Amino acid sequence: MITVLKQGTSQAQMEHLIAWLKEQNLDVHVSRGQDYTILGLIGDTSRIDMELLGSLDIVESVKRVSEPFKQCSRQFHPEDTVVSVGKARIGGGHFCLIAGPCSVETEEQIIEVAEKVKAAGADILRGGAFKPRTSPYDFQGLGADGISLLLEAKKATGLPIVTEIMSAHYLDLFADVDIIQVGARNMQNFDLLKELGKTDKPILLKRGLANTLKEFLMSAEYIMSEGNQNIILCERGIRTFDTYSRNTLDLTIVPMLHELSHLPVIVDPSHATGKVRLVPPMALAAVACGADGVMVEVHNDPIRALCDGAQSLRPEQFASLAGKMRTVRKAVAQ
Amino acid sequence: MITVLKQGTSQAQMEHLIAWLKEQNLDVHVSRGQDYTILGLIGDTSRIDMELLGSLDIVESVKRVSEPFKQCSRQFHPEDTVVSVGKARIGGGHFCLIAGPCSVETEEQIIEVAEKVKAAGADILRGGAFKPRTSPYDFQGLGADGISLLLEAKKATGLPIVTEIMSAHYLDLFADVDIIQVGARNMQNFDLLKELGKTDKPILLKRGLANTLKEFLMSAEYIMSEGNQNIILCERGIRTFDTYSRNTLDLTIVPMLHELSHLPVIVDPSHATGKVRLVPPMALAAVACGADGVMVEVHNDPIRALCDGAQSLRPEQFASLAGKMRTVRKAVAQ
Amino acid sequence: MITVLKQGTSQAQMEHLIAWLKEQNLDVHVSRGQDYTILGLIGDTSRIDMELLGSLDIVESVKRVSEPFKQCSRQFHPEDTVVSVGKARIGGGHFCLIAGPCSVETEEQIIEVAEKVKAAGADILRGGAFKPRTSPYDFQGLGADGISLLLEAKKATGLPIVTEIMSAHYLDLFADVDIIQVGARNMQNFDLLKELGKTDKPILLKRGLANTLKEFLMSAEYIMSEGNQNIILCERGIRTFDTYSRNTLDLTIVPMLHELSHLPVIVDPSHATGKVRLVPPMALAAVACGADGVMVEVHNDPIRALCDGAQSLRPEQFASLAGKMRTVRKAVAQ
């Protein structure tokens, strides 16, 4: 950590600060320039509050040299993490296709979609049982019944399933779920992350609507710090000034996350764009920039979907897209 | 709700859609223009999924005419809500000053700060016991012990207390807390909101970092829909492209919330700016645009603060600010 | 255009507004709902000020049904526009690779880079002569001399050239330039756009840092409204809250622009990301989602580049990338 002192800092003030820093078990290297004095702080700076330091009258600015994340960092774990569920593998060169309806509605619906996406090449079935909705008056999902229906579809097709959790209170219901999803709104629900860190289930962690790359990795770190190393990161669009698509898909984070972390990274173009016709081009772009997987919404009857139908492909559209994704994957992997 | 149909929509397609809308218990008024046909949907449209409608091939766009919020809307409750805790009143012309340290640390610290902010005119004591931190390795607050210390300070000074909850799991610990705070990161933790809606405690709901005015009100609506009408809205800065202050304080939302809702609105300039020297001007600006209260961080010894010291005033700075706030309040209330 | 009147609007107020609208040569269709009255405005509404209408006390909201852009709209010009310079074609199925240094520095430099990018498959040479820099103390480009050097490189290689204009005052200097670039900061320099609309040069129009899709198309419309139909739209990253890359590349705008407009769309991953190692994955993603071309910075000696070297590939990196782009192009075009 580097601390730059303001012009006019007295020797006594500087020594007072250095004494305090040494109390925090840090070594301090002093480097005097013409206008500014720079303190290099050596040791475990992860517990130092940068904002506190930066608030002191004599401090011009503070900068971290090393990143505060550890277990998710590629620096300490150079090889890719591969998450395995059933026959599916995600990361480390394994590409994974996750598909299914926004919400689970009926047994017929979920089994029909499951069979069709399996036939089209999906590796994992997705479907919402607990639904986070902006309004308390909107459909909130089938809850426990939705999970039962997903388990029926798993039995019928052999596809592993992923579905979202909204509160650790319901963790027991997820005993037979293969991957537990944490939605964008809960990316910094730290109590939930800690509880999931105590399980051994793979966690699909979605990026929050306005969270930085570092905050995203720190949320993965919350789960890992409790012992669970099976995490899949998912980019699903961020909030910006433009409104032509629901959110702005930030694909550049894919290669950037791969550089900083060993965790697999997938992309959800359905929630990001909110429009069926934008899903195929953005799914292909996600593959082209190196995503380890893509998660798309597929529905057998969009007009009747209880929610989010706007972003769901029909099974035949998904089948065509899946073929193109494989071709692009090959092209960029060469 | 208004639905505009695309050019080239056939009569059969339109009739199919109208039939589906009528199944949803809506009346449909058709209005044909030169290029477009407009459907006016009459009835309870709050359960209609706008995005689903908008996704249909024949639909150009969809627009809500009436707002989806009900209980927090001024339309259905024209007079201001006044929240009362102890002798403090917030809203309806009552101005309220909330002050205290970012984190509760020791009995001496919290009692000393409580006494000093009370002397300076604070109506309510704030202090963090459960702390949401970006990193799992940062100080997470004293938890239950922190709440006990706050209760000691309440006993010593008579000030009501407000402190943050991070999970409904800990609700029992808040039995003697006067106001329960929901932090920005949990503004859309809907399960937590529902649980708080079942209590009769006043809730201080902070706006999320990237949440719109409507989402903010819908989160209040989640609490109210379960029965709890005692809600204080709190603007605390949003995330934008600029980084000179920690967040961008969005004061314009204060008069806008007052227009749309009867709930009291306060402002937290400490977390928004992250810099002590920006707190006084922004606290005064908050008062000038009509806030029903201001919440500021005050600490007896900023250099030793375990967290967020960067944004804490010293008690004597707070006393001076409190005086100016009262003067501005009078000036704008005339 | 649809105007929704507030509850409680009197008959006289409504008639007053309708009279004013008819003065503006519009037909008005009135549609009364239970709570609201809707006015459908028929005719040329492009000159109506939506914000003025929306500001009236009796008006709840205003919504445009048809888009305000005309000449750039696919609605009025269904087939793709193809821009031709020399042997290069952009749009309508023709893919185009633009490459070159950020700044033109010396004759040797620009000719060497031009030869190498030509050998690697570039169709057009780019190079900055007039450089927009945040600071007046930063290198501002070689100006007229830079354009002369670009023309030398054109003569040596046969590649058409594209370079940025910063003021219509210098238009004469661009007489032999093949494509004139308008930079992001000048996207809404309307006087410059109008002047360029009076030329017959192809214009490469970059999206502004915080401009919406509609504003982007309206700036193209400024050029087209003066007579010049040869426009290439270029996405180059937008400004968001995250700072891990220089800007956030908004690739979703590529298919969206193709849907709304007939103009060709290219992507500049170099300026968007600001980091060499992010350029190849994002260039491939741009191709995968349907861009008509990619513009990348290539430099023969990054360490000595006077500006923006951080985002320049070496020629051999570019050659490898060009090959992969062709493969992905084929994969998605199938």
Place this chain on the structure above:
Amino acid sequence: MITVLKQGTSQAQMEHLIAWLKEQNLDVHVSRGQDYTILGLIGDTSRIDMELLGSLDIVESVKRVSEPFKQCSRQFHPEDTVVSVGKARIGGGHFCLIAGPCSVETEEQIIEVAEKVKAAGADILRGGAFKPRTSPYDFQGLGADGISLLLEAKKATGLPIVTEIMSAHYLDLFADVDIIQVGARNMQNFDLLKELGKTDKPILLKRGLANTLKEFLMSAEYIMSEGNQNIILCERGIRTFDTYSRNTLDLTIVPMLHELSHLPVIVDPSHATGKVRLVPPMALAAVACGADGVMVEVHNDPIRALCDGAQSLRPEQFASLAGKMRTVRKAVAQ
């Protein structure tokens, strides 16, 4: 400037870089930590390209210690700049009220508004003659005729006038204008800024829609670097994800600009909010946080305004607001 070298940088690589830095006339202080090596660069670093340095394989990060702005910095000019036009003073404790219509329309209109805002206490008359509009089909202002009408109003009332320039091409028309305004869209039109720097007219520089505090000051620096020191900075709202007001008024920049720069800072709540009813509370908030002036739109007949009528107060509303602003100014100045 501080440059942090990555772990694993060889001695030879480091020496190569240091040699290059010394060629740029910089002294280099080397400071070795456990994991990282830090280079402190001493001397005139304003011409060093941070992004180039940061792009090198061996470089972890680069940070400026001193700000790149000079002439606008309070460090080099501690006392406040006071801009004088006629009897009006802005800055250094002088508060200034600027008012007038969005667009100049007729002689009667502008003279009537000028007389009324003068009576209500305005110090300067504003009015648009050249109007930047998103659409080429929208009303573009009366141009030269509009300036003539403003000069009539100046003659009639004695109020100095401010109006916007959109191209240096029209500079001659501004010979008798008292303050030349640069609009948000032209904040980084560097050629225009340089031309204005060669005049001796006071410049009212509006912040761009998505420009940072530093970019804002650097644009002032462009003008000052050419010799013109008479600059008024104007905050007018930034673009964020929320759309309930037209832009997000960023009032925190007012005290922050006062800290960093000696230039006066005013606020335009009319364009920021886009809604008449939000103008008074935000104007009062601007005064409360220390703005040196406020600029508001006032119109004698909002319904007929050709543009931006939505944000214009009537003269009597302005008079009432002006009184309250003076009271708040006194309250915070104590």
